[in-house]
Amino acid sequence: MPKDFLKGAADQYDVVVIGSGLGGMTAANILARDGMKVLLLEQHYKLGGLATWFKRPRGHIFDISLHGFPHGMVKSCRRYWTKEIADSIVQLEGVRFDNPMFSLTTTFDRKDFTNLLTTDFGIEVETVNRFFDTARGMNFFDDQEKTTRQLFDEFFPGREDVVRLLMEPITYANGSTLEDPAITYGIVFSNFMSKGVFVFQGGTDKLVKAMEKEMKHNGVDVRINCDVEKINVAGDKVKSVQVNGRTIETGAVISNSNLRSTIFNLIGEDKFDSSFVDDAKAVRLNNSSTQVYMAMKDGDTVPRETGDLLFCSTADRFQTDLLLSRDITSRTFSFYYPDTRPDGKGRTLIVSSTNANYSDWTDLSKEEYEASKKDLVETTLNALEKYVPNCRERIVHAEAATPVTFEHYTKHVNGSSFGTKFEGLGVSRALPEQIGGLYHAGSCGIIMSGWLGTINYGVIVANDVINQLSSAPTVTTT
Numbered sequence: 001m002p003k004d005f006l007k008g009a010a011d012q013y014d015v016v017v018i019g020s021g022l023g024g025m026t027a028a029n030i031l032a033r034d035g036m037k038v039l040l041l042e043q044h045y046k047l048g049g050l051a052t053w054f055k056r057p058r059g060h061i062f063d064i065s066l067h068g069f070p071h072g073m074v075k076s077c078r079r080y081w082t083k084e085i086a087d088s089i090v091q092l093e094g095v096r097f098d099n100p101m102f103s104l105t106t107t108f109d110r111k112d113f114t115n116l117l118t119t120d121f122g123i124e125v126e127t128v129n130r131f132f133d134t135a136r137g138m139n140f141f142d143d144q145e146k147t148t149r150q151l152f153d154e155f156f157p158g159r160e161d162v163v164r165l166l167m168e169p170i171t172y173a174n175g176s177t178l179e180d181p182a183i184t185y186g187i188v189f190s191n192f193m194s195k196g197v198f199v200f201q202g203g204t205d206k207l208v209k210a211m212e213k214e215m216k217h218n219g220v221d222v223r224i225n226c227d228v229e230k231i232n233v234a235g236d237k238v239k240s241v242q243v244n245g246r247t248i249e250t251g252a253v254i255s256n257s258n259l260r261s262t263i264f265n266l267i268g269e270d271k272f273d274s275s276f277v278d279d280a281k282a283v284r285l286n287n288s289s290t291q292v293y294m295a296m297k298d299g300d301t302v303p304r305e306t307g308d309l310l311f312c313s314t315a316d317r318f319q320t321d322l323l324l325s326r327d328i329t330s331r332t333f334s335f336y337y338p339d340t341r342p343d344g345k346g347r348t349l350i351v352s353s354t355n356a357n358y359s360d361w362t363d364l365s366k367e368e369y370e371a372s373k374k375d376l377v378e379t380t381l382n383a384l385e386k387y388v389p390n391c392r393e394r395i396v397h398a399e400a401a402t403p404v405t406f407e408h409y410t411k412h413v414n415g416s417s418f419g420t421k422f423e424g425l426g427v428s429r430a431l432p433e434q435i436g437g438l439y440h441a442g443s444c445g446i447i448m449s450g451w452l453g454t455i456n457y458g459v460i461v462a463n464d465v466i467n468q469l470s471s472a473p474t475v476t477t478t
């Protein structure tokens with residue numbers, strides 16, 4: 001008989017959270033801390049969504065998405081998780097760029113960037129200061145018509161090298177392009193520039209286990225291998241979810257599943273106004289990515305000057321479409337030195353990331369897909385040779401993940417790494433106006449994606465639910 005992953009689960013909860021990405025877990029934790037009866041349902045056998053890890057023979061542990069996030073994570077983790085989690089967040093010291101236009105190493109903060117822009121790039125300090133102040137002053141309610149390209153043209157006309165320095169890491173960090181609204185750039189860039197780039201020391205396995213412990217401590221009923229099939233609606237309100245052959249009643253559902261799957265698969269378009277359906281259909285997904293996970297031989301490592309994050313490219317010019325091309329010219333290497341996991345086996349791991357189009361990886365035969373993955377590993381090793389000499393002899397494990405891999409493990413439509421483009425945020429926020437008690441918390445709108453963005457969005461949505469449930473009229477029976 002198959003195992004019952006819902007054994008002992010109640011028939012009714014105040015809130016059901018679908019998905020255990022950072023957004024879903026954060027929302028669940030806050031709600032439980034507020035005294036609500038919360039059920040968290042995850043379809044995979046592991047928690048974390050894209051923020052997870054995997055193990056390979058000989059004890060290699062690879063982090064899927066631990067490349068870097070802004071300092072704001074410290075505050076968010078302290079407030080909404082625990083001091084222990086916040087205290088494990090550490091800064092990456094060496095962010096390196098190497099491309100035909102420039103090679104440099106930076107701490108990736110405002111002070112160092114101001115220095116680089118004025119000395120190496122010869123920009124007037126007043127212009128640099130005005131640019132930083134403008135970017136930092138941007139917020140959600142600003143003009144959404146101005147694009148990032150227009151913002152750069154205003155401050156650095158004709159300076160493709162400056163645009164590359166300022167934009168390449170952000171394109172990598174959330175898939176945004178020069179055509180996206182400037183506010184999405186300004187908010188994310190300023191978050192990083194406040195203090196630099198940070199990661200979680202101990203690895204994603206330590207983080208997610210600490211989050212699981214905290215959720216359970218606060219009373220969240222956490223269930224894995226629970227693939228939610230449907231959110232049932234009665235009248236204009238959420239009523240229950242269908243999962244693993246059971247129907248669980250609830251007054252509120254937070255879906256951490258992809259926004260489009262939430263609307264079109266878990267609910268169904270017939271339950272929404274036609275104009276909302278049109279808006280939802282017009283939401284563009286963000287791109288996906290390919291990764292190559294590599295482990296060095298025991299005891300072997302690379303000099304620290306190699307950097308922690310290395311944005312390397314052989315493309316003469318910076319073009320966002322080139323960053324997505326299957327013919328890869330730009331890669332970001334993350335170097336995980338032994339101190340990434342101080343209690344680990346002292347290994348050095350390297351992960352290569354490249355933004356990618358889903359369409360380049362789907363519709364391939366099994367043989368073509370495998371050959372394409374092999375080619376990705378080989379071409380990555382070719383590119384790595386410049387930074388890690390003789391890397392082929394020094395790397396004992398290498399494997400690739402593609403947009404199809406991400407789709408498979410997280411059910412993200414088209415394997416999207418960062419949810420949706422900007423317009424997705426408005427659609428996500430409008431869900432409870434369409435169906436009472438229906439919320440979405442997860443990567444969307446660029447500014448609400450990435451580790452920090454999704455955690456913060458989980459907080460916002462949890463507060464919406466608290467407001468909804470605390471203002472709901474008390475039902476009395478006679």
Ligand SMILES: Cc1cc2nc3c(=O)[nH]c(=O)nc-3n(C[C@H](O)[C@H](O)[C@H](O)COP(=O)(O)OP(=O)(O)OC[C@H]3O[C@@H](n4cnc5c(N)ncnc54)[C@H](O)[C@@H]3O)c2cc1C
Binds near residue numbers: 047
């Ligand atoms: C390769 C890669 C590298 C990245 N690197 C970084 C980085 O360095 N820094 C950074 O800040 N961000 C990074 N990101 C982005 C970041 O990981 C994501 O934005 C963030 O983790 C998404 O969190 P989320 O809450 O939206 O949920 P997700 O992580 O998308 O999780 C959604 C969860 O819902 C579950 N689910 C879906 N449907 C159902 C269902 N029907 N029933 C039950 N469960 C369901 C899924 O299994 C999944 O666990 C990276 C992303 C990728 C792909």
